[in-house]
Amino acid sequence: MPLINPHINFNGNAEEAFTFYQSVFGGAFAKVIRLKDISSAEFPVAEKDEDKIMHIALPIGKTNMLMGNDVPEFMGKVNENEHRSKIAVSAESKEEADHIFNGLSAGGAIEMPIEDSPWGTYFGMFRDKYGIEWMVEFDPTNNGNI
Template identity: 25%
Template sequence: MQLSNYLFFKTCCEPALDFYTRCGLGRAVEIIRYGDDGMPAGSEGMRGRIMHAKFEGPGVSFYASDNDDAEPMRGSAHLLIMDNQAQTERLFNMLAQGGAITTPLGIQPWGDYYGKLTDQFGVQWMLDCPLQ
């Protein structure tokens, strides 16, 4: 058994996956589009948008798609356990571009270098780098 997150976007799945690729998290390794190869489009507005994508990188794996009835993302976050403080800072700053920082990156009371943000696509990220 393996648990994976599945992110639902209204119509910005592709720009989100491109952004995560530029941040260095990995890349989309599988993309199926509405209306391609006999896949139903649902509506003309969804034709060509991402029906299903698999995103992978070192230590990262999740799925994503566009859904015109998607609810806003809430109540869940991607938690990345990092092993290098400089890499944590670099990735945090990249993911924060156009988003909102909810917990500034810094040493927390439990001793880890940690921060939390919501990116420009509404996805919450928690980056934690244990300092021991």
């Protein structure tokens, strides 16, 4: 059964926000990846974006995860009234990820095709036909948990 977790986009203050969320919810970050951690020839990162958060995850309770990232400057600013959050689905297999991605993206707009990502997971993003933004990911190293 897939898990659904909230994912929030920030304009450079994801770490500050997540430190605040952590002060409220407690716990330890399950994952913190900075943009410089995935920089490569295929995925160059501007110096001004290097320390921004590419992915941060804070467990909430036994099965939920609050996740977020900073939007790199080249992608523009996050509109506070739109494009602020996505629904993240953690699939248990590539087949389940494909099924969910293909089903929910039908009639919508694919932002990033589902494929092997530079950070080692199977990942894709889209906006469904109702305007809701989704991310689908399978992480073989975490048995499907983002």
